[in-house]
Amino acid sequence: MKQRPAPRTTALLTLLITVSLLVVPALADESAPSTLPHVFYGQVYNVDGSNAPAGSIIVASVAGSPAGTTTLTTAGEYGVGPGDGDAVKFAVWNSAISPGDTITFSIYGVRALESAVYESGGFTNLTLTASAPPPTPTPSPTGGGGGGGGPSGGGPIIPPPTTPSAPEVPVGQASLPLSATGEVSESVTVRTGDGVGSLTVGEGTHARDASGNLLGEVTIARADADGLPPNPPGTAIGFALNCGPAGATFDPPVTITYTLSEEEWEEIGDPATLSVMWYNPGTGEWQEIPATVDPATRTVTAQVSHFSLFTLAWAAASPGEATTPAVTGAPGSEVTQGAPGTAASGDLPMAAIAMVFGTVVVIAAGYLLLRRR
Known part of the structure; x- marks a missing residue:
């Protein structure tokens, strides 16, 4: 039993x-996947290097959608630093955000030079710098109060002095002013919408289209990375620019400038390997163009005598090298990557x-x- x-x-x-x-x-x-706000703090400067004034509004955006707003209570500082528990945190998050998304910032309506990569639960010290002066406010009409010859009325109204704003750089396309002899009569600069690429046609340039006719307009735009030709062996390419019209020629050459954020510059790896290349559709190959690299301003410039597809190129990491994600923030800043308590990559x-x-x-x-x- x-x-x-x-x-x-x-x-x-x-x-x-x-x-x-x-x-x-x-x-x-x-x-189940979840995301937490990415908190930012640090210094914030005007384009001339002075502190952004108190009351300035900083807006963070992801793919054109707002993801956070904060107002400066102290000139030149925003967000919260370690130990400043009473300060206002600048938390960036929205329902559509995903780890790895690029965050752009604007200061009093002007795009910041720096950007960041969203990390769920991240805590980043990031210095922000406006790329242009603040918009000049339009003086409101001064109301007149009746005549009277006493001290309180009747005197001439003297408008407050105004500071002329810097000329706005056109985006995407620009017209070329031509002299009677067919030369460009005034230097023209046009940039891409994100500010990474810009094109300058100098005064006195002979600009012609593919048929040899006088050129009255130039265009510049970021090219879709997914549609780029294959990389040259041993290189990585990015920040491609389509300059038009295709086949246009210039004498003397025009200047193409790449201006990268701190984060984008760090992702390059070794800036000494940076170069500019143009794609030759006749040979189906990328060809290098002499370029000048300036780490201090994070710019790369090249002189080109014709229009085509241009891109930055740099040495690709060898298969044996460990790859680490770019860390967003000012040099020397402390960054906490990932939300507290979340599993690291590779954990069970x-x-x-x-x-x-x-x-x-x-x-x-x-x-x-x-x-x-």
Whole structure:
């Protein structure tokens, strides 16, 4: 006759199985993806290097959608630093944001030179610099109060002095002013919408289209990275620019300038390997153009005598080199990557841990039951 399990054993088995059924779904649910705000703090400057004034508004955006706003309470400073628990945190987040998305910033409506990569739960010291002076406010009409010859009325109204704003650089396309002899009569600069690329046609340039006619307009735009020709062996390419019209020629050459943010500059790896290349559709190959690299301003410039597809190129990391994600922030700043308590890359997922735990519990329960029989 088989021995029936003791009541105590049966109760223990029932408890183990019940716990496994409750814990496994709870642990598995922790593996569901979630994101936390990325907090930023640091210094904020005008284009001339002076502190941005108190009251300036900083707006963070991801793919054109707002993701956070803060107002400076102290000139030249925003957000929260370590130990400044009473300061206002500048938390960047929206429902559509994903790790790795690029965050752009604007200061009093002017785009900042710096950008950042979103990290769930990140805490980053990032210096922000406006790329242009603040917009000049339009003086409101001064209301007149009746005539009277006394001290309180009747005197001439003297408008406050205004500072002329810097000329706005056109975006995407610009017309070329031509002299009677067909030369460009005034230097013209046009930039891409994100400010990375710009094109300057100098005064006195002979500009012609592909048919040899006088050129009255130039265009510049970022090219889609997915549609670029294959990289030259051993190189990485990016920040491609389409300059038009295609086939246009210039004498003397015009200047193409790449201006990168701190984060974009760090992603290059070794700036000494930077070069500018143009794609030759006749040969199907990229060809290098002499270029000047200035690490202090994070710019790369090249002289080109014709229009085509241009791109920055740099030495690709060898397969044996470890790759680490770019760390956003000012040099020397402390950055916490990832939200506290989140698993690091390569850790065992929580769903797998839950399944292993449940399996062990069930096997142990079965083993105890068989021993009692």
